[in-house]
Amino acid sequence: xxxxxxxxSICRYLRYLGAGAAAEDLTQETFLAAFRSxxxxxxxxxxxxxxxxxxxxxxxxxxxxxxxxTNPVRMxxxxxxxxxxxxxxxFPDARSESDYGDALRRCVEALDQKDRNMLxxxxxxxxxxxxxxxxxxxxxxxxxxxxxxxxxxxxxCVRRRLEAExxx
Amino acid sequence: xxxxxxxxKLMDVFLAEQFGGKAPPDMSREILSRAAGxxxxxxHVAGRGGRFAPAGARxxxxxxxxxxxxxLIAAVVWRLATLQPYPQPTASGRYSVxxxxxVRRGARIRTGSGSAVLELGGYCRVTLQPDTxxxxxxxxxxxxxxxxxxxxxxxxxxxxxxxxxxxxxxxxTVTGTEFTVRVAQVDGGRSMWVGVAAGRVEVRDDSGSxxxxxxxxxxxxxxxxxxxxxxxxxRPPASEGAKGGAAPDGDVRSEADNDARRPGGVSGxxxxxxxxx
Numbered sequence: 001x002x003x004x005x006x007x008x009s010i011c012r013y014l015r016y017l018g019a020g021a022a023a024e025d026l027t028q029e030t031f032l033a034a035f036r037s038x039x040x041x042x043x044x045x046x047x048x049x050x051x052x053x054x055x056x057x058x059x060x061x062x063x064x065x066x067x068x069x070t071n072p073v074r075m076x077x078x079x080x081x082x083x084x085x086x087x088x089x090x091f092p093d094a095r096s097e098s099d100y101g102d103a104l105r106r107c108v109e110a111l112d113q114k115d116r117n118m119l120x121x122x123x124x125x126x127x128x129x130x131x132x133x134x135x136x137x138x139x140x141x142x143x144x145x146x147x148x149x150x151x152x153x154x155x156x157c158v159r160r161r162l163e164a165e166x167x168x
Numbered sequence: 169x170x171x172x173x174x175x176x177k178l179m180d181v182f183l184a185e186q187f188g189g190k191a192p193p194d195m196s197r198e199i200l201s202r203a204a205g206x207x208x209x210x211x212h213v214a215g216r217g218g219r220f221a222p223a224g225a226r227x228x229x230x231x232x233x234x235x236x237x238x239x240l241i242a243a244v245v246w247r248l249a250t251l252q253p254y255p256q257p258t259a260s261g262r263y264s265v266x267x268x269x270x271v272r273r274g275a276r277i278r279t280g281s282g283s284a285v286l287e288l289g290g291y292c293r294v295t296l297q298p299d300t301x302x303x304x305x306x307x308x309x310x311x312x313x314x315x316x317x318x319x320x321x322x323x324x325x326x327x328x329x330x331x332x333x334x335x336x337x338x339x340x341t342v343t344g345t346e347f348t349v350r351v352a353q354v355d356g357g358r359s360m361w362v363g364v365a366a367g368r369v370e371v372r373d374d375s376g377s378x379x380x381x382x383x384x385x386x387x388x389x390x391x392x393x394x395x396x397x398x399x400x401x402x403r404p405p406a407s408e409g410a411k412g413g414a415a416p417d418g419d420v421r422s423e424a425d426n427d428a429r430r431p432g433g434v435s436g437x438x439x440x441x442x443x444x445x
Contacts, residue, residue, distance in 0.1 A: 003195070003196040003199050003200065004194075004196050007192065007194070007195055007196060007199070008191070008192040011192035011193075011195075012181055012182075012185075012192055015181045015184075015190075016174075016177055016178055016181045024192075024193065024195065027192070027195060027199075028195055028198060028199050028202060031199045031203070032199065032202060032203055035203050082171070082174065083174050083177075085171075086171055086174035086175060086178065087174075087178065090175070090178060100182065101182055101185070101186075104179065104182050104183070104186070105186055108183070108186065119183060119187055120187055122183075122187075123180075123183045123184045123186070123187035123188050124187040124188050126188070148176075151176050151179055154179060155175060155176075155179065158179075
């Protein structure tokens, strides 16, 4: 139950913190550590339980960064705290994540074709800014600005949709 | 990193899921199986590297264990490939086996008018001169012959194993040298003569033991009413005359050749026993 309910969220959270390819491994380690732990929170309190699991995953990720010498630490515990604040503010409960995802999907569908193509280059094909600039006939700065504008529009759109649905 | 930046990063995660199909997979089976120590964990230990692969340190342990196992297997294979069975006694030249069905431990060997070479343990080369009879004894890395009569020129490789020549009148023990042992009938009795070409040997008879160095010789006789040999006197082995002697290369050479190879001369007779008279 604990795993089914939280695994996607923890994996997503670790990706958000920059775990990259290690996110899935660390997700598993998070739950194994949780099973071993004798100092868990009140498991009936879902937000508290979720925050506890995120705390475990953050610690595992920090340890992973410290061990991985080819991948120097990019975040320290203070930066992690800021990241946690943003995440916890955006997703106060488990449902809010799926609500956010649904709202974002609809907002993407509302974008014009050109903007959607840029997002495809970035997220589906995984191109760098330079590669995107070459493909789209833009400068790198132009790509950067365009992506920022698209994200801004999407953020506004998502916020409006969530507010309209009574979600934060 | 600003809050806005984190919000964009958060959106990046969801956009990557939507465009790149990178939705978090269902890992519940693997997690529960690993928690129970089940087969999924075995797959993880085997280094699948995917979902079951652990982070950092555990992968390091796997690599170290795999490296150690590889070295261990290589060492065993190398040892098996280089392992050779201990050589059995072999003989070449003109000889006959007079007791036993082949050249092996316990067999008696006799040379007639020709000579033969006996190889023991791969490190003892015994040249049997004509009219020599001996029995092969000993064991692995402790080779031994019992010289009944005749002359045996022995060349022993160092630091491989022991070698003993036994005769009725004495015993010669070596660990790496070249020497000659001669047992003969003389004046109605018997004599034993030992000459050392290289290294050192220990000779032992009823009266005690003595160490001979290269160039020294030793003799014991068991003959009735024979006057004692004076100390320092060099005398060729009885009844063998100019036949015997050992050269450093192990060949059987004449006494003249032998002396020419030992400019310092022999050390004289070290022992003369006998005279029951």
